[in-house]
Amino acid sequence: MQLESTLTCPSCGHSATETMPTDACQFFYDCQRCGTRLKPKPGDCCVFCSYGTMPCPPIQIDRKGKR
Template sequence: MSAIVLESTITCPECGHPKLETMPSDACLWFYECEACHMLLRPKAGDCCVFCSYATVVCPPRQQSSKNCCGH
């Protein structure tokens, strides 16, 4: 089993602003506000969190299994 990655770059789909963030290790993040344009990001359909939708690395719970962290 490989190590869990906690840092991921999330990119706003509206303005393209990237930001390196530390993900929570035990929870989904359902909302994220872009610091540049203030758009409120929500997960895309079928994704459990904003990191799974808009970031370079999926969330830690999803890294640990093939399912979405909310059980889908």
Template structure:
């Protein structure tokens, strides 16, 4: 499982490596460049799935087919 993701602000382009929470989705993120408060785009569970280079750990687990929440 990958726990690091580069999140890129769609407003100013600032990119920053962040550590994702293992067991939860992150719904809000404040850009360190312009201060924009990012929220997930429609259909995405978190800001990493919308703006990150890697999807969040829960989504990675789901895509791997080993999700335990069936």
């Protein structure tokens, strides 16, 4: 399981690598450059699943079990 994901702001394109929580979904993330508050897209559980290079740990586990 990967615990780091690079979030990319859809407003300004700024990218930042963050450590994902393993015990909860992260619903909000404030862009470090422009201050835009990112929220999950419809159907996604968290900002990492919507804007990150890796989905959150619970989704990684779920996908691994469906192989």
